[in-house]
Amino acid sequence: MIARAASATLLLALGAARADPPAGARAEAAEWAVQAQPGASGGPVVDLRVEARAGYHVNLEYPMAFLPSQEATAKFPSARMPLRPARTMPCPHDGKEVCAATLELPYARPPAGATRVAGTLAFSVCSAEKCLIQKVPLSLAVASPPPRG
Numbered sequence: 001m002i003a004r005a006a007s008a009t010l011l012l013a014l015g016a017a018r019a020d021p022p023a024g025a026r027a028e029a030a031e032w033a034v035q036a037q038p039g040a041s042g043g044p045v046v047d048l049r050v051e052a053r054a055g056y057h058v059n060l061e062y063p064m065a066f067l068p069s070q071e072a073t074a075k076f077p078s079a080r081m082p083l084r085p086a087r088t089m090p091c092p093h094d095g096k097e098v099c100a101a102t103l104e105l106p107y108a109r110p111p112a113g114a115t116r117v118a119g120t121l122a123f124s125v126c127s128a129e130k131c132l133i134q135k136v137p138l139s140l141a142v143a144s145p146p147p148r149g
Contacts, residue, residue, distance in 0.1 A: 023071075023118060023137035031056045031132060032125045036117065036140040039104060044074075046117045046140060048083065048103040052125045057097035059131055060085065062124035066105050071118040071139060074107035081105060115142040 026035045031054050039045030048066065052058050066081040068074070083103040091099035109115050118139040125132050 023069075023139040025138060025140045027136045027138065029134075030054055031127075032123075032134060034121055034123070034134075034136055034138065036121075036138045038140075038142055041104075044107050044109055044142075046105045046107065046142065047086075048105055048121055048138070049100065050103065050121075050123050050125075051100045052091070052098075054127075055093070056125040056127045056132070057091050057094070057099055058085075058088075058101045059124035059126045060088075060098060060101070062122075062131075062133065064103060064121075064123045066103075066119050066121055068117075068119040069137070069139075072116055073110045073113060074115050074117045074142070075110065076107055109142075109144060115144055116140070117142055 025037065026033070028034070031052065033051045033053065035049045037047050037049070039047045050058050064083040066083055067079065068076045068081070083105065085098070085101035086104045087102040088098045089100040091097040105117070107117055116139060120135050120137050122135050124134065
C-alpha cells in the first residue's frame with residue numbers, strides 16, 4: 001500500500017514537471033525571446049517584442065498574429081489580431097535582416113476591474129538553414145489609468 005502511494009505521488013510529480021509553464025509576460029528559447037510590456041505610447045496598447053538569437057532573424061514574411069485567450073479581460077476586435085512591426089532593429093551579423101521587432105497590440109479596457117492581456121503570439125524566426133514557427137502564450141496585467149477628476 002505504501003509502495004502504491006509513493007508510486008502515485010511520483011507519477012503526479014512527473015506529470016506536474018511535464019506541464020506547460022503558466023503564461024507570463026516573457027518567454028524564451030535558445031533561438032528567440034519574446035516580451036510583453038505596456039506600450040510606450042501610454043495608451044491601450046501592449047508592445048510585443050520579438051528578438052531573434054543565435055544566428056536567427058525575425059521572419060517578417062510570416063503572418064505574425066496575437067490570438068486572445070479566455071483569460072484576457074482586455075477586449076479585442078477579432079479572435080485573430082494580425083500584427084506588423086512598428087519598430088525593427090537590424091541584425092549585427094547581417095544588416096539586411098531584422099533581429100528584433102516590436103509589434104503594437106491595441107486593445108480596449110474592460111468597463112470595470114483589472115485589465116489582463118492574455119493570449120498566444122504566433123511568430124517565426126529563421127536561420128540560413130531553417131525557419132521555426134512559434135506559438136507562445138503570454139499574459140500581462142496592465143495598470144488602468146488613474147481616474148480623471
